[in-house]
Amino acid sequence: MALTPDELQVLQRIEHQLKDMPYYVVEYIRSKKRAGLSADTLLQYLYQYQHFFQWLLREGLTDAIDTSSFSYTVLAKLKKQDVEMYLEYLQKESIPHENEAVKKRGQAVVALSVNALKSLFNYLTKETEDEDGESYFYRNVMSKIVLHTKKETASRRAQKISSVILNEHEINDFLQFIDQEYEITLTSGLALQRFNRDKDRDLAILSLFLGSGIRLGEMVRMLVKKVNLKKQMIDIKRKGSKEDTVRVMDQAFHHFREYIEIREAMYTGSKEVPFLFVTLYGGSARPLSRRAIENLVTKYTGAFAQGELHEPSQTTTQFCG
Structure with missing residues (x-):
């Protein structure tokens, strides 16, 4: 399957x-990639390993001179107290942010680091094999690490869920706003020109989000050849490289079909691009990126929210979560 520029x-x-x-x-x-773990997850795990190894180097818990020469025997000998000290460091470390601001890591990032290390240690102690057919080592200190997270009550979770779900009436209002009213909010001639060019594409994207349950990553990877207009079906690639077929609801299919009909005429060179959703860059079609889709969702939901009760970030969460 073809890869997007983002991938x-x-x-x-x-x-x-x-x-x-x-x-x-x-x-x-390499092993987890073959097993189907997503590239995004593997990249995030690598960032966590780099940070962990750098901390071990600074703390003098290894004789290695850099991360590439890091022996797994160091990991085999780590104490539970060592790992707990690292987690405490993660929670307290000051992270440079925009405008020279400083912030602390959120609990989700700490949990990501723990999950990354647990996965690596499980692999090293259970799935590896040396010349004697034995795992690299057997003492898994990460199996002793339990991350305590704050639990939400059922009512709190329900409140959060309900705050981001649009009902059918609101969906109709939102799409109608983009179709008939959004251009009134534009003050730039160039912005209006781009909106008119991309209107059918953007309505197709938003309709699919709302009418099919397709997620952001799946939207980006969608291929033209996987679209069956007659049956209103799309073959997509789910997380973990799992193949699935999604039926497009009638309301969403209306906008989807209109985009398909004007795609090649509106986006020069799009016939040569296998990915369904494209944009123009340098006068030629190229696949629409994750960031671009996130930006267009934020743009439209933000404008819609100006006259509605919904916060832009809430509506965006529903589409791109």
Whole structure:
């Protein structure tokens, strides 16, 4: 299956990160990639390993001179107290942010680091094999690490869920706003020109989000050849490389079909692009990126929210979660 520019970029970043990783981490990444773990997840895990190894170097818990020469024997000998000290460091470390601001890591990032390390240690202690047919080591200190997270009550979860779900009436109002009223909010001639060019595409994207349950990553990877207009079906690739077929609801299919009909005429060179949703860059069609789709969702929901009760970030969560 063809890869989007975003996916190619992620794979390139993975290869770049692997240059500074010890051989057993490279083995781990290759193994999990074959098993279907997403490239996005693997890249995030590599960032966590780099940070962890750098901390071990600074703390003098290894004799290695850099992360690439990091022996797995260091991991085998780590104490539970060492790992707990690292997690405490993660929670307290100050992270530079925009406008020279400083912030702390959220609980989700700490949990990501723990999950990344647990996955690596499980691999090293259960799935590896040395010349004698034995795992690289057997003492898994990460199995002793339990991350306590704050639990929400059922009513709190329900409140959060209901705050981001649009009912049928609101969906109709939202799409009608884009179709008939959004251009009134534009003050630039160039912005109006681009909106008129992309209107059918954007309505198709938003309708699919709302009428099919397709998620952002699946939207980006959608292929023209996988669309069956007659049956109103689309073959998509789910998380973990799982193939699935989605039926497009009638309301969403109306906008979807209109985009298909004008795609090649409106976006020069789009016939040569296998991915369904495209944009013009330098006068030629190229696949629409994840960031571009996120931006257009934020743009429209933000404008719609100006006269509605919904907060832009809430509506965006419903589409791109």
